[in-house]
Amino acid sequence: GQQVMQIPQYQHVQEGEDFTTYCNSSTTLSNIQWYKQRPGGHPVFLIQLVKSGEVKKQKRLTFQFGEAKKNSSLHITATQTTDVGTYFCADRNDYKLSFGAGTTVTVRA
Amino acid sequence: NAGVMQNPRHLVRRRGQEARLRCSPMKGHSHVYWYRQLPEEGLKFMVYLQKENIIDESGMPKERFSAEFPKEGPSILRIQQVVRGDSAAYFCASSLVDGYTFGSGTRLTVV
Numbered sequence: 001g002q003q004v005m006q007i008p009q010y011q012h013v014q015e016g017e018d019f020t021t022y023c024n025s026s027t028t029l030s031n032i033q034w035y036k037q038r039p040g041g042h043p044v045f046l047i048q049l050v051k052s053g054e055v056k057k058q059k060r061l062t063f064q065f066g067e068a069k070k071n072s073s074l075h076i077t078a079t080q081t082t083d084v085g086t087y088f089c090a091d092r093n094d095y096k097l098s099f100g101a102g103t104t105v106t107v108r109a
Numbered sequence: 110n111a112g113v114m115q116n117p118r119h120l121v122r123r124r125g126q127e128a129r130l131r132c133s134p135m136k137g138h139s140h141v142y143w144y145r146q147l148p149e150e151g152l153k154f155m156v157y158l159q160k161e162n163i164i165d166e167s168g169m170p171k172e173r174f175s176a177e178f179p180k181e182g183p184s185i186l187r188i189q190q191v192v193r194g195d196s197a198a199y200f201c202a203s204s205l206v207d208g209y210t211f212g213s214g215t216r217l218t219v220v
Contacts, residue, residue, distance in 0.1 A: 004151075033208055042200055043152065045208030088151055095142070095204060096165070099151030 004029075004091050006100035013079045014108050021103035023072040023089035031092040032065055032072040037102070038085045048092070081107050112136070113203050114183075115212035122191045122219050130186040130215045132201035140164075141184045142209070143176060146198040155199075158184055191219045 005024045013019050023032065031050050035043035047056055049065035049072060056063045062075040072089055086104045090097040112135040122128050134141045140159045144152040145168075154168040158178040169176065173191075178184040188195055196219045202209040 006151075035208075042211045042214050043209075045205075045210065048207040090151075095157055096154050097144075097152070097209065099153070101149075101151045104149075 003027075004089060004098055004100040006089060006103055008103055009101065011103050011105045012108065013083075013105060015079055015081060017079055018075065018077045019079060019105070020073055020075045021087055021105075023074075023100055025070050025091065028069050029065075029072070029091045030094075033090045033092050033097065034063060034072075034074055035088045035090065035099075036085050037088065041085075043088060046087075079105075079107055081109060083107060112210050113201060113212035115199075115201055115215055117215060118213060120215055120217050122217065124192060124219055125190050128188040128191050128195070128217055130188075130199050130217070131183040132186070132212060133183040134201070135203040135210060138203045140203070141178060142202045142204065143184075143186050144200045144202065144211075146200065146214075148197070152200060155186075188217075191217075193219045195219050 007022050011019050033048045034046040037043045047063050052069050053067045054065040060077045064073045084107050086102040088099050088102045090099045114133040116131050132141055142157050143155040145155055146152045156169050156176045157165040160178050161180050173189045175187045198214045198216050200211045200214045202211045
């Protein structure tokens with residue numbers, strides 16, 4: 001199946017700072033979805049990107065889909081303690097999701 | 110998540126016992142997807158079911174695992190003769206136009 005790689009695996013962020021997590025694939029991605037999973041929780045859908053070069057924003061979160069549809073990124077500005085959790089990207093091909101291993105974010109107050 | 114219901118939330122089984130995990134999809138949905146999440150990993154697709162029909166079980170281990178979604182009642186993921194490596198979080202989901210809605214999951218611990 002599709003291999004989706006995410007970096008970094010862990011991100012330790014000072015409250016108020018920005019950070020970016022990246023999602024890469026050696027082959028073309030169909031649609032990219034991003035999910036957030038709080039510790040002990042379940043994945044919660046954030047957004048879907050479909051078009052090459054697409055950029056979408058949700059408040060402090062900015063999602064991008066690469067021009068070649070082989071990578072995606074999530075950028076969070078002014079990190080807050082509520083941003084703690086693991087962020088997953090997933091390639092959606094028809095009905096099946098292929099998840100990356102996630103970026104686990106911790107925040108220093 | 111009130112939409113997709115899973116139970117139990119936590120399940121402890123001894124090696125060799127059977128585990129049964131239940132999932133009811135969102136209201137009005139007649140299909141479910143099961144995913145497994147090993148510690149510190151992403152979710153892995155297991156099986157896609159519609160009522161009384163298995164559509165895709167390509168992610169299911171060949172032995173000891175089975176899934177069903179009867180005409181009435183929840184979907185059941187059954188693991189026979191559990192081993193320590195089966196310890197994981199098992200999530201089921203309903204799909205929407207864009208994303209998936211996941212249930213709260215069942216955390217299976219094999220001791």
